[in-house]
Amino acid sequence: MNKILRDLLNYVIVLISLIIIWHIIALILNKAYVPTPLDVLERTYIDLVNKILIDNTMISLYRIFVALVFSTSIGFIVGVISIWARYRFVSDISKTLVFITYPIPHVTLLPILFFLFNIELSKIILIAIITFYPIAISIIEWSQRFPKDLADIISLMGGRRTELIRYVILPSSLPGILTGLRISLNTAYAVIFIAESMVGNNGIGYLIYWYWQRLDYTGMYSAILFLSIIGVSTYLILLKLEKKILRWIY
Structure with a gap:
């Protein structure tokens, strides 16, 4: 086999x-609050036909996608600066800033974000903040595992710092980027529930909370089940993609 x-x-x-x-x-x-799997599957089918699950899930996935684009881009830049800035002082400050702000319970920032931005943007920013750290920290760790001999050769041949980052640091950081992205994506699914259930009237997190408030436990379980299927599916897709790209590791 x-x-x-x-x-x-x-x-x-x-x-x-x-x-x-x-x-x-x-x-x-x-008990009503623990329906059978068959009841939940039947309700899931009904909500799929009515497009309740699909419409709200697509809204949530859009928010997660936009947030991950920002967090991945900024996480890569900060991760590289933390190790490879031209001035050591800049690297030290950048790395310290990442590690000292990482333990903060970032979900508690949501009310502050509501004051500073509109509701929609606040949800995206919160997801971006929380998913930023796994990516940045993974890149910081992996970017230090580069082949030093290759870096020395590029430097001796007159290679510029940008070429060193492109041909040595970026390939070395790629496992960290993909691993951090997988971790961040699964974290984003948890955060989206908190962000959407607090304020708003759409999204899969809001739908779960809306069903719960109305004691519609079967509907609540169906939404949780559907979100779980999406989460597992995207995780496996990213894992498969990671193994395909990083063939020299797996």
Whole structure:
């Protein structure tokens, strides 16, 4: 059995096991707030047909995509500056700024962002702030694992700093960028619920909160299930892409 089939079989076994456990718990508790998997799947189908799930999920994915574009771009720039700025003082300040602000509970900044920006932009900025750190820190760590001999050769041949970054640092940082992106994407799915449930009237996070407020537990579970499927799917796609790009590692 090749690796792909073995991995697929493992996913199927785990999925079936989780569904069985969920069903048993629902039968034992026999409460409205723990519906059976069949009830949730039926409701998911209904909400998909009515486009409630699709429309709200697309809004959330748009916010996540825009935020990740900003956080990845800024994270790469800050990560490179933290290691390869022309002046050591700039590198030290940049790296210290990243590590000293990382432990801050950034979700608590959302009310402040609401004061400074409009509601829509505040949600995107919050996701960008939180997803920035895994990318920046991964790049800082990986960009130091470059082949020093190659860097010395480029310098001896009169290579400029931009060429060193392009041909040595960027390839060395690529694993960090992709790993940080995977971590950030999964973090973004959690943050989007908080951001959308606090203020607004659309998005998958808002939909989950809206169902919960109205005690529509089956609808709430269907939205959570759909978001989970999206999250797992994008994670596996990025992991597959990472393995394809970084063939020398995997």
